[in-house]
Amino acid sequence: MRSAFEAWAQRDGHIVRRREDKPEEYLVFETQRRWVIWQAALEHGKAPSGRKSAAQKEKEAAGERTVSARSSLARPTAVSAGEATVRNQVLNEVLDAFSALDGSSGMEDILNVIQGLKQRQKSQAGN
Numbered sequence: 001m002r003s004a005f006e007a008w009a010q011r012d013g014h015i016v017r018r019r020e021d022k023p024e025e026y027l028v029f030e031t032q033r034r035w036v037i038w039q040a041a042l043e044h045g046k047a048p049s050g051r052k053s054a055a056q057k058e059k060e061a062a063g064e065r066t067v068s069a070r071s072s073l074a075r076p077t078a079v080s081a082g083e084a085t086v087r088n089q090v091l092n093e094v095l096d097a098f099s100a101l102d103g104s105s106g107m108e109d110i111l112n113v114i115q116g117l118k119q120r121q122k123s124q125a126g127n
Contacts, residue, residue, distance in 0.1 A: 015028045033110065
């Protein structure tokens with residue numbers, strides 16, 4: 001997921017260098033902000049049953065680190081047209097939500113948008 005984001009960010013002209021003291025964060029704030037937005041968009045597009053707990057995510061990340069170099073060079077799986085449409089729709093929805101912000105609160109704005117999207121998804125699932 002991170003490699004797809006970095007490829008997209010580089011095409012868009014963003015610097016994708018990571019911090020030396022915190023390699024999970026990007027050096028440039030705007031890139032870090034977009035990474036959080038990217039993750040929120042992907043999480044927003046998942047079905048509630050498809051979400052994983054932090055322990056499951058950590059277990060999968062540990063498993064991914066043990067993958068051999070040869071398999072990491074394999075071609076990514078093709079995305080169906082329907083799935084691509086849903087991904088684009090979700091990403092556009094999240095980007096629209098962020099574009100409405102004034103940007104003065106930084107990460108607080110991001111968290112508010114994420115919470116709003118989660119609430120909207122819950123209300124749509126309840127209908």
